[in-house]
Every structure is written in structure tokens, then in C-alpha cells.
Amino acid sequence: MQLHITTYGTYLHVKDAMFDIKRRGEDGKVGSVATYSAEKVTHILLATGTSLSVDAVKLAMRHNVDIVFLERDGDPVGRVWHAKLGSTTKIRKRQLETSLGPDGLRWVRAWLLAKLDRQTELIRGLKKHRPQHANYLDDKLTRLEALAVSISTLAAASAQTTRVADVADTLRGLEGTAGRLYFETLSYVLPKDYQFSGRSSRPAQDAFNAFLNYAYGILYGRVEKTLMLAGLDPYVGFLHRDDYNQLSMVYDFIEPYRGWADEVVFRLFSGKKVNIRDPDRAHISAVSGSKNGYSLNALGKPLLVETFNEFFDNDPIRYRGRNLVRSHCIQLDAHAFANELIGKTGGLPDLTTL
Numbered sequence: 001m002q003l004h005i006t007t008y009g010t011y012l013h014v015k016d017a018m019f020d021i022k023r024r025g026e027d028g029k030v031g032s033v034a035t036y037s038a039e040k041v042t043h044i045l046l047a048t049g050t051s052l053s054v055d056a057v058k059l060a061m062r063h064n065v066d067i068v069f070l071e072r073d074g075d076p077v078g079r080v081w082h083a084k085l086g087s088t089t090k091i092r093k094r095q096l097e098t099s100l101g102p103d104g105l106r107w108v109r110a111w112l113l114a115k116l117d118r119q120t121e122l123i124r125g126l127k128k129h130r131p132q133h134a135n136y137l138d139d140k141l142t143r144l145e146a147l148a149v150s151i152s153t154l155a156a157a158s159a160q161t162t163r164v165a166d167v168a169d170t171l172r173g174l175e176g177t178a179g180r181l182y183f184e185t186l187s188y189v190l191p192k193d194y195q196f197s198g199r200s201s202r203p204a205q206d207a208f209n210a211f212l213n214y215a216y217g218i219l220y221g222r223v224e225k226t227l228m229l230a231g232l233d234p235y236v237g238f239l240h241r242d243d244y245n246q247l248s249m250v251y252d253f254i255e256p257y258r259g260w261a262d263e264v265v266f267r268l269f270s271g272k273k274v275n276i277r278d279p280d281r282a283h284i285s286a287v288s289g290s291k292n293g294y295s296l297n298a299l300g301k302p303l304l305v306e307t308f309n310e311f312f313d314n315d316p317i318r319y320r321g322r323n324l325v326r327s328h329c330i331q332l333d334a335h336a337f338a339n340e341l342i343g344k345t346g347g348l349p350d351l352t353t354l
Contacts, residue, residue, distance in 0.1 A: 001040050002309060006301040008049035012056050019044070019056060038063040045221065047301070048072055066225050072295055074217025076224065091231040094341040095249070104164045104238040107337070109152065111239075111255045112175055116148045118259025119182045122266070126189055133189055140185045147178045164238050171239065186266055193276065194269045203293025207276045207284045208269055210294040211304055215261040216254075218308055220247070223254045223330065230334035253334070260326055264311045265304070273303065 003019065005012060010033070011022045019041060021033045038059050044067045046052060052067070057080055060067050067080040098104050120141055127137050151174050154167060164171075180198060187195045187208070196206040204210035224234045227249060237248025268274050275281045283300030287293040296304060312326045319329045 001036065002043040002045065002313075003036060003041055004045045004301075004305045004309075005050045006047040006305070007298060010050045012044065012046070012050070012052035014053065014055040014059050017059070019059065038065065041065050043068065043221075043225070045070055045218075066221075068221045070217060070221075074214030074296070076217065076221040079221070079224070081225075081228065088231060088342070090342050091338045092233045092236070095233055095236050098341060099236055099238045100163065102162055105162060105167070108164050108171065108239045108252070111252060112151050112171065113148055114256035115175075115258060116144060116151070116178055118256065119178065119262075120144050120148075122259055122263055123182070123185055126185075130189055136188065137185065140181055143181055144178055147174050147181075150174055168239055186262070190266075190269055191272065194272075194274070200293070203287040203295060205293050207274060207294060208265065210284050210296055211265045211268065211274065211300070212262065214296050214301070214304055215265050215308055216258065218305070219254060219257060219261050220250055222312075222327065223257070224250050226331050226334045227253060229331065230338040232334065232338055253337075256333075257326070257330055260312065261308070264308050268303070268307060274300070 003012070003021070005021065007023060009024050011030075013020055013022065015032070015035060017038070019036045019038060021035070022030050023033050024030050041060075041063070042065065044052070044056075044060060044065060046067070047070045057067065059065075060080065068076050069078045071077045098107070123137055123141055123144070127134055130137070151171060154170060154174075183196075183199055187197070190196075190208070194208060196208045199212075200206065200209045201213050204213050224247060227234050232249060232253075234247045234250045235242075237246075237250075237252045240246065240248040240251040242248055274283050276284060281299065283296065283303055284294045285297040285300075287295050314325060316323045316325050317329070320332070324332065
């Protein structure tokens with residue numbers, strides 16, 4: 001269970017060895033909203049304007065509960081995590097070695113191809129209910145599949161001798177082109193009021209990107225914890241640059257799963273569940289400052305969070321021969337990645353076979 005606390009003024013503390021959420025009501029009095037057993041909570045996510053007690057932090061640490069602090073757009077700004085290493089340090093040593101050698105390119109290839117596979121899978125699904133767009137969608141699928149072939153060919157031809165750094169710019173270019181085609185396609189098939197002009201972030205320039213940015217923010221936090229549980233270093237990436245405080249491996253490893261976050265947001269918009277017109281019931285708010293844009297408001301956040309959690313935690317899919325919820329799929333892949341780094345596959349499937 002995740003406690004996603006977003007309402008301004010909400011306070012998390014401990015009562016009877018349980019997490020207790022308090023909030024000031026319309027009458028001005030502070031009262032308990034809900035109480036949760038620490039044994040059932042896996043994550044606590046706190047947005048701007050919320051707070052928690054030191055006792056709540058201690059209780060979370062005792063039960064290995066992840067506490068994540070979120071920016072306004074949903075990006076994790078920091079987390080409280082226990083001091084124990086997720087696994088043997090041998091994994092992190094091998095991760096660093098692999099990032100500098102040709103084996104790193106094999107993994108980058110797998111992650112990028114898995115990302116494109118999920119993008120094309122979503123577009124193929126759109127064709128089933130939109131026969132009027134069949135020609136348009138077929139054209140986009142053909143172009144995306146050609147880009148996937150280019151990525152696969154480039155990586156496979158040089159994987160034995162070439163490091164990621166030698167072909168990184170080309171890979172980023174191919175990935176970027178695929179992303180532009182993909183989001184252009186999603187916008188095209190949406191109702192006119194929801195259409196958008198490509199990706200935008202910090203801040204989002206439209207409602208769709210506001211929801212997508214927040215969904216990615218939730219996914220960033222989940223992937224970071226997943227990597228740490230598998231004994232991996234979130235900062236030692238293969239493709240993304242090693243900038244100051246950059247969670248490079250999070251940004252690398254998240255790629256195959258962005259399509260699932262995209263699907264969550266797309267379903268909300270294609271189902272016309274997002275209100276952007278009625279000022280009293282709208283799910284987004286204008287962002288003030290030097291850059292105008294949009295962000296999720298107090299109505300938009302719970303709509304997305306509840307839908308996201310249902311999709312990732314309660315909606316099983318067939319994955320590698322097993323029925324798993326998507327959050328478990330990500331953890332399975334992280335452990336498979338860590339095990340292969342140290343030559344201990346344990347019978348788990350190799351992600352590079354995707």
C-alpha cells in the first residue's frame with residue numbers, strides 16, 4: 001500500500017504504533033483522516049505543503065517504508081531510506097565496470113528496444129477502435145519499426161568492441177525521433193480539446209503533459225527504490241550522462257516502463273475523465289512565474305495517483321510466463337539485471353531477449 005499525501009496542510013504522525021494522517025477540516029479543527037498499519041505500507045509520498053513527524057520517519061525506517069518528497073510536478077526531490085545496502089557491493093562494482101565496456105551497449109539496446117516495443121504496442125491497440133485512422137497509424141508504426149531496426153543494427157554490429165559512449169549521440173538521436181513520432185501519434189487520435197504539441201516539462205505547456213510529467217515522477221521514485229532493493233546504484237548509468245546528482249541509471253532503467261505510464265495518462269484523456277474547462281472542477285492549474293504552464297491541482301493528483309496505482313499494482317498481466325502486476329515486473333527485471341551483472345542468472349530471463 002502507498003500513502004500518497006498531496007492535500008495542503010496534511011500531517012502524518014504516529015498513533016498507537018500506526019501511521020495516522022491528520023488534516024484541518026472546514027470547521028478549523030484538526031482531526032484524523034485515516035490510520036494505517038506500518039506493516040501494510042510500502043511507500044509514503046509527500047507533496048509540497050504536507051508534513052510528517054520524526055516519529056513517523058522512525059516508524060517507517062523500522063518497517064523499511066520508503067519516504068519520498070515530491071516536487072510540484074511529481075518529480076522526487078529527495079527520499080528517506082534506511083542505511084542498509086540492498087545487496088552485495090559486488091553488484092555495484094560490476095555495474096560500474098559494465099557501464100565503461102561493450103557489455104553496457106547490450107543492455108542499452110535492450111532497454112531502448114523494449115521502450116519502442118511498448119510504444120508500438122500501444123499504437124497497435126489504438127487501431128482496433130479507430131479504423132478511420134488506420135492509414136495514419138500504419139504509417140507511424142512503419143516508421144517506428146524502422147527506427148527500432150536502426151537501433152538494433154547499430155548496437156548489434158558494434159556490441160563486441162564498442163562502448164556506449166562511442167554511439168550514445170546516435171542512439172539518443174534515434175530515440176528522440178521515435179519519441180516525437182510516438183507523441184505526435186497519441187495527440188492525433190485524442191479528442192481535439194486534449195491534443196498537444198509534443199513533449200513539454202518544467203512546466204508542462206498543456207494538460208496532457210502535466211499529467212504525463214506527474215506520472216513519470218511517480219515512476220522515477222518507484223524505479224529508484226527498485227534499483228536500490230536489487231543492490232544497484234541509481235547514479236551509475238550507461239546511456240544518460242553523468243551530470244551532477246543525476247540519477248543516470250534510473251533514467252536508463254525506466255525506459256521500458258514509460259509506455260505503461262503513457263497508457264495510464266492516455267486512458268484518462270481518451271476516456272474524457274480529465275476536466276480542463278470547468279474552473280470549479282478542473283484537474284489542472286496554471287503555473288505562474290517566468291515560464292507559464294500547467295500542473296496538476298488538488299483534484300488532478302488523486303485522479304492520476306489512484307489510476308496509476310491501480311494500473312501498476314492491481315492489474316496483472318502475462319509477463320515472462322507468469323501473471324504479475326506491473327510493479328512486480330519491474331522488480332523482477334531489476335533483480336535479473338543485477339544477477340546477470342555478477343554472473344548469477346538464477347534461471348531468470350535475460351532482458352536482452354526482448
